[in-house]
Amino acid sequence: MNRIRQIIEAKGKEILNVYFTAGYPTLDSIVPIIKSLEDSGADIIELGMPYSDPLADGVTIQQSSEQALANGLNLKNLFESIAEARKTCTIPIIMMGYFNQLLQYGIEDFLKLAHHNGVDGMIIPDLPMEIYKRDYQALFAQYNIGMSFLITPMTSDDRIHLADDLSDAFIYMVSQSSITGKKGDISNQQRKYFERINNMKLKSPILIGFGIHDNATYRTACNYSHGAIIGSAFIRALKDSKDVTSITKSFVSDIRG
Amino acid sequence: MNYKYHPTIDGFYGDFGGAYVPEMLHSNVAKLRDVYEQIMDEPEFKKEFDELLRDYVGRPSPLYLAKKLSASHGCNIYLKREDLNHTGAHKINNTIGQILLAKRLNKKRIIAETGAGQHGVATATVCALMGLECIVYMGAVDIKRQAPNVARMRMLGATVVPAESGSKTLKDATNEAIRDWINNAEDTHYIIGSAIGPHPYPDMVTKFQSVISEEIQSQLQEKTGKDHPDYVVACVGGGSNAAGAFYHFLHDDRVQLILAEAAGKGIDSGESAATSILGTKGIIHGCMTLLMQTDDGQIVEPYSLSAGLDYPGIGPMHAHLITSGRAKVHAATDDEAMNAVISLSKDEGIIPALETAHALAILERIDFNKNDNVVICLSGRGDKDLNTFIDYIGQN
Numbered sequence: 046m047n048r049i050r051q052i053i054e055a056k057g058k059e060i061l062n063v064y065f066t067a068g069y070p071t072l073d074s075i076v077p078i079i080k081s082l083e084d085s086g087a088d089i090i091e092l093g094m095p096y097s098d099p100l101a102d103g104v105t106i107q108q109s110s111e112q113a114l115a116n117g118l119n120l121k122n123l124f125e126s127i128a129e130a131r132k133t134c135t136i137p138i139i140m141m142g143y144f145n146q147l148l149q150y151g152i153e154d155f156l157k158l159a160h161h162n163g164v165d166g167m168i169i170p171d172l173p174m175e176i177y178k179r180d181y182q183a184l185f186a187q188y189n190i191g192m193s194f195l196i197t198p199m200t201s202d203d204r205i206h207l208a209d210d211l212s213d214a215f216i217y218m219v220s221q222s223s224i225t226g227k228k229g230d231i232s233n234q235q236r237k238y239f240e241r242i243n244n245m246k247l248k249s250p251i252l253i254g255f256g257i258h259d260n261a262t263y264r265t266a267c268n269y270s271h272g273a274i275i276g277s278a279f280i281r282a283l284k285d286s287k288d289v290t291s292i293t294k295s296f297v298s299d300i301r302g
Numbered sequence: 303m304n305y306k307y308h309p310t311i312d313g314f315y316g317d318f319g320g321a322y323v324p325e326m327l328h329s330n331v332a333k334l335r336d337v338y339e340q341i342m343d344e345p346e347f348k349k350e351f352d353e354l355l356r357d358y359v360g361r362p363s364p365l366y367l368a369k370k371l372s373a374s375h376g377c378n379i380y381l382k383r384e385d386l387n388h389t390g391a392h393k394i395n396n397t398i399g400q401i402l403l404a405k406r407l408n409k410k411r412i413i414a415e416t417g418a419g420q421h422g423v424a425t426a427t428v429c430a431l432m433g434l435e436c437i438v439y440m441g442a443v444d445i446k447r448q449a450p451n452v453a454r455m456r457m458l459g460a461t462v463v464p465a466e467s468g469s470k471t472l473k474d475a476t477n478e479a480i481r482d483w484i485n486n487a488e489d490t491h492y493i494i495g496s497a498i499g500p501h502p503y504p505d506m507v508t509k510f511q512s513v514i515s516e517e518i519q520s521q522l523q524e525k526t527g528k529d530h531p532d533y534v535v536a537c538v539g540g541g542s543n544a545a546g547a548f549y550h551f552l553h554d555d556r557v558q559l560i561l562a563e564a565a566g567k568g569i570d571s572g573e574s575a576a577t578s579i580l581g582t583k584g585i586i587h588g589c590m591t592l593l594m595q596t597d598d599g600q601i602v603e604p605y606s607l608s609a610g611l612d613y614p615g616i617g618p619m620h621a622h623l624i625t626s627g628r629a630k631v632h633a634a635t636d637d638e639a640m641n642a643v644i645s646l647s648k649d650e651g652i653i654p655a656l657e658t659a660h661a662l663a664i665l666e667r668i669d670f671n672k673n674d675n676v677v678i679c680l681s682g683r684g685d686k687d688l689n690t691f692i693d694y695i696g697q698n
């Protein structure tokens with residue numbers, strides 16, 4: 046079984062998966078943020094590979110990606126940072142990126158390197174499940190990189206079952222039909238959607254993401270799933286910070302409440 | 303006959319095409335894919351589409367034998383006058399089709415991206431016609447250089463939203479439109495303005511634009527006694543006017559297909575939009591195609607003086623036509639395009655759009671025979687570029 050899934054199932058609830066854009070706010074902040082997230086008790090790290098054209102992302106992640114690229118982040122120094130963090134950290138690391146980034150590197154070369162440097166999983170929002178299944182599933186399995194596919198309120202039951210079959214880490218339940226970074230409370234309509242998915246009794250664990258930004262929304266997400274993914278809110282907290290270690294600690298403790 | 307230049311059921315043209323969209327867009331794109339051909343084939347739909355093209359757009363557009371241009375290139379050059387369409391370019395052929403489709407899908411809100419503003423104007427126009435809300439995303443840089451079209455869109459009742467990310471041009475406007483569609487997937491139809499994007503857009507846009515080559519066939523028959531030219535030449539941004547001008551000749555080997563890309567300040571200058579020449583295989587805006595990118599797969603910001611060609615990718619059908627050798631590409635610089643604008647204005651009394659001028663500028667790279675019939679898709683008129691022309695002529 047994939048290590049991410051093992052950890053989610055062992056704990057069973059209140060999983061906190063924190064996203065940040067690699068290379069933001071500075072190039073050398075990757076390793077300290079990873080360490081600090083682990084020390085603060087986050088369960089999973091989702092490391093965003095900054096992309097020039099992140100279609101599914103709101104303005105916060107867009108700007109952090111632009112900044113990270115301007116800081117000089119590339120795949121080479123990103124993997125070096127992951128390797129460095131892995132010398133001391135055991136927390137599961139997922140890489141999140143757009144399919145073109147893997148394509149250019151070469152899918153197998155990328156997976157080999159990811160595996161070699163201690164990456165446990167990937168999220169690729171614009172890789173369609175059908176193409177993954179036909180062309181790449183075997184390769185991801187060979188390098189033990191666990192995939193997590195997205196479902197949304199508009200995803201059909203058939204596709205939800207496909208996501209359940211193909212996701213060997215967890216199902217990424219997108220909380221609403223939107224790009225990342227929405228603020229505000231969780232509506233009744235969203236709760237009904239969470240319940241509907243719960244009632245499907247899927248075999249994969251579920252984490253809820255998009256719009257989870259504080260203790261209240263995190264708690265609500267945890268009530269309906271194995272836990273939550275927080276991204277834009279953490280990026281906003283990191284903005285202009287000099288001391289990423291202490292910001293990370295206080296952010297995680299505020300979220301956990 | 304093997305239609306090897308038409309897409310497969312999944313929207314692939316050879317290695318290119320497909321629908322690489324985030325799950326948030328999957329249901330919208332899949333719905334379109336499942337219904338677009340059926341809707342387009344309904345007799346009622348065809349009737350409405352044809353009537354609007356005739357009575358509202360002013361089709362058929364003339365096919366004009368340009369005598370001085372022909373003499374200077376030593377062949378017969380016909381201009382397919384898409385510049386005479388209502389709103390001044392080919393773009394309206396597609397927006398008429400897509401607005402009729404949007405109505406049948408019960409969509410209440412229309413979004414579009416635009417570069418030169420021609421597609422934005424064409425979308426705002428059909429939204430005014432049908433009484434639908436219209437939001438147009440346009441790069442902040444393009445809002446400046448195509449000010450007359452921004453004013454037109456606003457007069458037509460559209461909201462123009464500046465795209466402030468990246469290079470602030472067409473690519474970024476397209477990103478913003480896609481994000482809007484993700485946020486408003488249920489009530490909104492996205493009218494893409496070129497033969498780009500996830501399947502079924504490239505095929506759908508191509509089919510709506512294919513009225514261009516359909517008319518060329520019958521007009522040439524009448525004028526020359528032949529139903530096909532020896533060459534069709536068109537400029538390519540995303541590739542919609544080229545796709546429309548090529549469509550009925552794709553599988554006719556007697557017809558050479560020529561694409562004109564924007565070399566900007568020169569192909570190797572670092573400021574270029576010669577996408578197929580500088581590009582490699584990858585994904586942009588939901589389709590596999592040729593695009594300008596770094597080794598790390600970051601999309602490179604293109605440059606062209608012409609806002610409509612300032613795009614780092616190319617439609618997937620064109621990527622297939624080019625890599626399979628069916629179509630040839632030439633690139634024209636800003637200066638060459640400007641010279642072509644000036645010549646056509648003086649020699650033929652027609653001021654072409656700066657985009658279109660790239661198709662005229664590359665003619666000198668081709669060895670025509672004396673009896674060759676050459677059709678150039680005169681995709682749009684130059685009114686919108688007047689500020690650019692004035693600045694350029696002032697500086698040179």
Ligand SMILES: Cc1ncc(COP(=O)(O)O)c(C=O)c1O
Pocket residue numbers: 391392417418419420421495496497537538539540541542543544609610611655657658681682683
């Ligand atoms: C007059 C004109 N021609 C050509 C183009 C390029 O688009 P396409 O390649 O889709 O025809 C544009 C785009 O704005 C345009 O306005």
